Amino acid sequence: MLEKNFDPKTAESRLYAMWEASGAFAPTSDPAAEPFSIVIPPPNVTGSLHIGHALNNTLQDVLIRFERMRGKAALWLPGTDHAGIATQMVVERQLAAAGNVSRRDMGREDFIAKVWEWKAESGGTITNQLRRLGASCDWSRERFTLDDGLSAAVRKVFVTLHKQKLIYRDKRLVNWDPHFQTAISDIEVEQREVDGHYWHFAYPLEDGSGEIVVATTRPETMLGDTAVAVHPTDERYKHLIGRAVRLPIVGRPIPIIADEYADPEKGSGAVKITPAHDFNDYQVGKRNNLPMINILTDDAKINENGPKDYQGLDRFAARKKVIAAFEELGLLREVEKTRHAVPHGDRSGSVIEPYLTDQWYVDAKTLAQPAIKAVEEGRTVFEPRHWEKTYFEWMRNIEPWCVSRQLWWGHRIPAWYGPDGKIFVEETEAAAQAAAREHYGRDEPLRQDEDVLDTWFSSGLWPFSTMGWPEKTSDLERFYPTSTLVTGFDIIFFWVARMMMMGLHFMGDVPFNRVFINALVRDAKGAKMSKSKGNVMDPLELVDQYGADALRFTLTAMSGQARDIKLSTQRIEGYRNFGTKLWNATRFTEMNGCARAEGFDPALVKNTLNRWIVGETARTVQSMTKALDACAFDDVANGLYRFIWNTYCDWYVELAKPILNGADEAAKAETQATAAWALDVILKMLHPVMPFLTEELWAQTSDLGAARAEGMLITARWPDLAESLVDAAADAEIGLIIAAVSEGRSVKAELNVPHSARPPLLVVEANDAQRAVFEANAAVIAQTLRVSELQFVASAPEGAIPFVVNGATLALPVAEFIDLAAERARLAKEIAGHASDIAHVNKKLGNPAFVANAKEEVVEENRERLAESEAAKAKLEHALSLLEAVV
RNA sequence: GGGCGGCUAGCUCAGUUGGUCAGAGCACCUGGUUUACACCCAGGGGGUCGGGGGUUCGAGCCCCUCGCCGCCCA
Numbered sequence: 001m002l003e004k005n006f007d008p009k010t011a012e013s014r015l016y017a018m019w020e021a022s023g024a025f026a027p028t029s030d031p032a033a034e035p036f037s038i039v040i041p042p043p044n045v046t047g048s049l050h051i052g053h054a055l056n057n058t059l060q061d062v063l064i065r066f067e068r069m070r071g072k073a074a075l076w077l078p079g080t081d082h083a084g085i086a087t088q089m090v091v092e093r094q095l096a097a098a099g100n101v102s103r104r105d106m107g108r109e110d111f112i113a114k115v116w117e118w119k120a121e122s123g124g125t126i127t128n129q130l131r132r133l134g135a136s137c138d139w140s141r142e143r144f145t146l147d148d149g150l151s152a153a154v155r156k157v158f159v160t161l162h163k164q165k166l167i168y169r170d171k172r173l174v175n176w177d178p179h180f181q182t183a184i185s186d187i188e189v190e191q192r193e194v195d196g197h198y199w200h201f202a203y204p205l206e207d208g209s210g211e212i213v214v215a216t217t218r219p220e221t222m223l224g225d226t227a228v229a230v231h232p233t234d235e236r237y238k239h240l241i242g243r244a245v246r247l248p249i250v251g252r253p254i255p256i257i258a259d260e261y262a263d264p265e266k267g268s269g270a271v272k273i274t275p276a277h278d279f280n281d282y283q284v285g286k287r288n289n290l291p292m293i294n295i296l297t298d299d300a301k302i303n304e305n306g307p308k309d310y311q312g313l314d315r316f317a318a319r320k321k322v323i324a325a326f327e328e329l330g331l332l333r334e335v336e337k338t339r340h341a342v343p344h345g346d347r348s349g350s351v352i353e354p355y356l357t358d359q360w361y362v363d364a365k366t367l368a369q370p371a372i373k374a375v376e377e378g379r380t381v382f383e384p385r386h387w388e389k390t391y392f393e394w395m396r397n398i399e400p401w402c403v404s405r406q407l408w409w410g411h412r413i414p415a416w417y418g419p420d421g422k423i424f425v426e427e428t429e430a431a432a433q434a435a436a437r438e439h440y441g442r443d444e445p446l447r448q449d450e451d452v453l454d455t456w457f458s459s460g461l462w463p464f465s466t467m468g469w470p471e472k473t474s475d476l477e478r479f480y481p482t483s484t485l486v487t488g489f490d491i492i493f494f495w496v497a498r499m500m501m502m503g504l505h506f507m508g509d510v511p512f513n514r515v516f517i518n519a520l521v522r523d524a525k526g527a528k529m530s531k532s533k534g535n536v537m538d539p540l541e542l543v544d545q546y547g548a549d550a551l552r553f554t555l556t557a558m559s560g561q562a563r564d565i566k567l568s569t570q571r572i573e574g575y576r577n578f579g580t581k582l583w584n585a586t587r588f589t590e591m592n593g594c595a596r597a598e599g600f601d602p603a604l605v606k607n608t609l610n611r612w613i614v615g616e617t618a619r620t621v622q623s624m625t626k627a628l629d630a631c632a633f634d635d636v637a638n639g640l641y642r643f644i645w646n647t648y649c650d651w652y653v654e655l656a657k658p659i660l661n662g663a664d665e666a667a668k669a670e671t672q673a674t675a676a677w678a679l680d681v682i683l684k685m686l687h688p689v690m691p692f693l694t695e696e697l698w699a700q701t702s703d704l705g706a707a708r709a710e711g712m713l714i715t716a717r718w719p720d721l722a723e724s725l726v727d728a729a730a731d732a733e734i735g736l737i738i739a740a741v742s743e744g745r746s747v748k749a750e751l752n753v754p755h756s757a758r759p760p761l762l763v764v765e766a767n768d769a770q771r772a773v774f775e776a777n778a779a780v781i782a783q784t785l786r787v788s789e790l791q792f793v794a795s796a797p798e799g800a801i802p803f804v805v806n807g808a809t810l811a812l813p814v815a816e817f818i819d820l821a822a823e824r825a826r827l828a829k830e831i832a833g834h835a836s837d838i839a840h841v842n843k844k845l846g847n848p849a850f851v852a853n854a855k856e857e858v859v860e861e862n863r864e865r866l867a868e869s870e871a872a873k874a875k876l877e878h879a880l881s882l883l884e885a886v887v
Numbered sequence: 888g889g890g891c892g893g894c895u896a897g898c899u900c901a902g903u904u905g906g907u908c909a910g911a912g913c914a915c916c917u918g919g920u921u922u923a924c925a926c927c928c929a930g931g932g933g934g935u936c937g938g939g940g941g942u943u944c945g946a947g948c949c950c951c952u953c954g955c956c957g958c959c960c961a
Contacts, residue, residue: 005926191961341961386891390959393890397960489959520958557912558900568899570913577926588923634901638911653923742930749930755919786921837907844906849944858906858945865907 002587002700005580008547012692016131019695024714025138027073027479036067037075037479039463039512040137041487041495042145044083045119046090049129051521051567052488054539055555059518059633060486061135062556065688066628067483068136069718075479077466078130078137080123082146084410084455085180085347091115091409108408115409129540134548134691136714141475143466145458146411153465154411154458155427157506162415162425166363166505167403169423173282174402176355178300178315179348182406183359185454186399187493189352191341200267200334201326203228203245206253212237212245213333214272217340219326220318222247223306224295225254227273229284232258234269249325250307259284276356294356298406315353360404360413360451364501368395371500380500380510383631387489387517394493403454410452417447460498463511476507484631485512488520516631519559521567542572549690550576556689557637578641579693582682585649586697589675592660595705596680597673602725607667608776609659610674611730613652616643617678618721624685625718640686648678651738658780676705681719733773737781739805740774744785744812747803750826753817758788764796765875766808787812802879803830804872820883827880834873841866 068074103111161167174183202211230237244253261284262271275285276292297303302310302318326332343352372395382388416424416432426432467475503511542551553575602614620643627635659671687694698713710716763774778790799815844850
């Protein structure tokens with residue numbers, strides 16, 4: 001006998017261990033099985049599971065479990081990302097906290113050893129947390145972006161792209177993060193609106209004949225100014241073009257040039273040009289052959305190109321000093337308050353400086369073309385579809401991808417420099433030396449590039465590098481392209497786009513056929529969860545509190561197509577209750593001898609109620625299968641909820657009670673068998689979303705009745721029930737019973753008939769078929785509606801309360817209890833309802849254009865509806881008139 | 888400035904190709920010792936589907952326009 005409640009705390013770890021030990025997570029080796037594969041978006045190895053991971057991985061697990069049960073060779077390939085900056089940051093912080101020497105004092109080798117040490121200790125945290133969630137990943141295939149195989153893949157890709165001239169070295173402005181002292185890519189830059197100022201500076205003309213005013217939000221950059229630009233058509237300045245101003249503080253004469261970049265509408269119309277420290281100015285500088293003066297050090301202090309008394313000053317201190325100097329010189333014309341966007345590093349949070357450096361670039365524009373085409377042609381489909389616009393938008397305007405990072409933790413760039421600076425890009429040092437020997441005609445000492453690659457470079461290879469590429473492995477053969485990628489929209493640029501480019505280039509095929517973009521989880525108020533706001537919900541705490549299944553079900557139910565999910569514990573609690581409901585329904589069936597019958601065939605059941613639930617079950621299987629195929633996760637959750645609670649528990653079990661307690665042994669046996677059968681189907685359908693509870697119920701009911709053909713639920717076969725199991729006659733019959741009971745309950749409740757009262761239910765008027773249903777089901781209706789019996793009468797006695805169900809008139813003789821006013825109100829309400837319906841339909845049918853243009857079946861439907869409503873209204877009006885007569 | 892998404896019951900959201908589509912869950916109100924479940928059962932109130940205009944026999948669903956809100960990119 002089942003306990004009263006499911007206990008997730010003890011069951012979850014036990015069941016997970018059982019699954020894992022059984023090998024159920026690995027794809028079946030059956031060569032005939034169709035492959036279905038998902039690669040996990042590798043979480044940062046430093047990370048711990050947040051609610052976004054919980055959602056993302058729940059959805060992947062739902063798909064994997066579904067396809068596994070369907071008999072496919074389902075592979076969910078897990079792993080983690082070395083996460084260059086993030087990890088380096090964590091370890092550096094730890095070193096600092098422990099009072100250790102800094103990274104730089106420690107040296108590269110020792111520091112990296114420290115990181116690996118840290119990874120060995122803490123790197124398993126997040127994968128263990130995924131296990132708590134129930135994720136059925138194939139852990140035997142787990143990968144890490146910095147493991148040997150993936151590192152080899154990275155080198156191969158880099159060298160190949162270099163030889164194809166799709167990777168090159170270039171000197172240009174990059175986004176420089178002074179905190180980490182590395183370049184970062186455009187998409188790692190976050191624009192933040194901040195309060196700032198426009199400082200209007202006067203630059204005196206060199207000949208002393210006047211001045212020209214420019215404005216800037218970054219005064220310190222004036223130290224690197226090499227021109228002032230005005231618009232070529234700007235009449236105010238035309239006469240000054242070609243002349244020069246003397247740059248205050250610095251004393252350098254700089255030219256006044258004509259360039260369309262200057263906007264006559266903005267400020268004075270003249271703009272200072274600092275080619276080495278501003279992206280727009282850089283373009284202007286290139287167009288006009290201006291010198292580019294870098295005035296900053298790697299850590300954003302003024303370098304030797306600045307005036308003596310500025311050298312070594314931090315950029316913000318230098319800013320203050322520049323402003324003070326202008327004020328002193330009497331050249332500060334105006335200070336204007338402004339709000340403007342300032343670039344920040346998404347990891348460091350520090351202000352990014354445009355900075356002129358040598359970096360490695362990937363020719364993303366070229367690689368993007370096939371990636372754009374693949375989505376245009378539908379070889380990869382985004383779900384929801386509208387994300388394709390975002391993808392195209394970015395891909396069509398893609399910039400060269402800066403892939404070098406001045407960090408230590410990551411894939412060292414496989415490039416070696418000869419004594420003369422000649423670059424040898426090879427997969428190994430030995431190969432580079434060989435190439436150098438070839439080039440120089442002798443051995444020369446080589447120096448490897450100090451930089452590492454952007455983390456996203458290795459994650460871009462993830463769908464094939466994890467399967468063993470560049471080796472030709474059987475996994476690649478079988479599971480590439482992967483079936484579906486499930487990820488968040490925030491990394492469409494970072495990750496999805498890069499995988500598309502790399503996959504197409506190196507595998508000649510898309511990395512995945514479908515990309516499901518999941519929503520972003522927010523708190524109950526819709527705010528983004530963040531540690532600083534203190535509104536973070538820890539998924540593991542929620543698992544502790546409500547069980548993994550409840551959390552999974554909640555996330556599944558809420559993952560519609562909307563961008564945001566607003567998560568509240570109330571919701572989780574409700575779905576925890578849903579699990580308990582199913583648990584207790586199972587407990588009920590167990591108590592009532594429901595057990596699998598040997599050779600049970602749902603097509604052969606005779607009892608109407610059983611035929612009905614068989615049909616409803618088949619319908620649900622079909623809609624759930626369809627919804628899962630379409631990644632309509634919310635439909636899955638809602639459909640299961642409704643079927644299990646409102647159909648199986650509320651009606652099937654309730655209507656089955658009289659049979660289970662009755663004397664008709666044949667009907668009883670059939671009902672016991674059908675209830676058990678339907679429950680098994682339910683467990684299967686619910687398993688992908690609530691794996692723990694269902695597996696536990698599956699186990700606990702395993703010895704009830706005939707043995708199951710299948711072992712554990714996780715590997716049981718997904719149900720396949722034919723549409724033909726739906727029986728229209730059974731639907732109509734049970735539908736009438738449900739309608740009669742519901743309406744009868746409503747009447748009793750509205751008239752405040754005491755709960756203990758047991759009037760008979762009078763069948764006043766009904767067609768032959770309906771009469772037969774009422775006769776056959778009198779006992780069930782009587783028990784469920786809590787009436788004494790059913791009586792068939794020619795007309796309703798005085799004071800009986802009539803109600804209309806599917807055209808039949810029923811009545812409850814409860815005159816002694818009723819409040820006349822209440823009854824009058826009830827009737828009036830019903831009549832009004834029908835009246836408005838009639839008016840609505842009449843208006844339609846009265847419109848000749850409607851009858852002429854609308855589809856025949858629509859017109860017919862409306863005619864029927866009108867007739868029904870009119871009949872019902874007439875009956876109720878008659879009842880009301882009788883009531884008035886009594887009074 | 889450009890792009891994308893949203894605006895449906897008090898709250899959170901569903902509403903496929905326009906024709907019972909005005910729904911669900913929660914919240915709220917009323918009643919309940921129905922021997923599976925109070926993590927329960929039964930019943931109930933509540934929305935002119937952001938505003939305006941248009942197409943259509945018919946629009947929450949299509950078009951235009953305006954207004955907010957959010958996100959992304961400049």
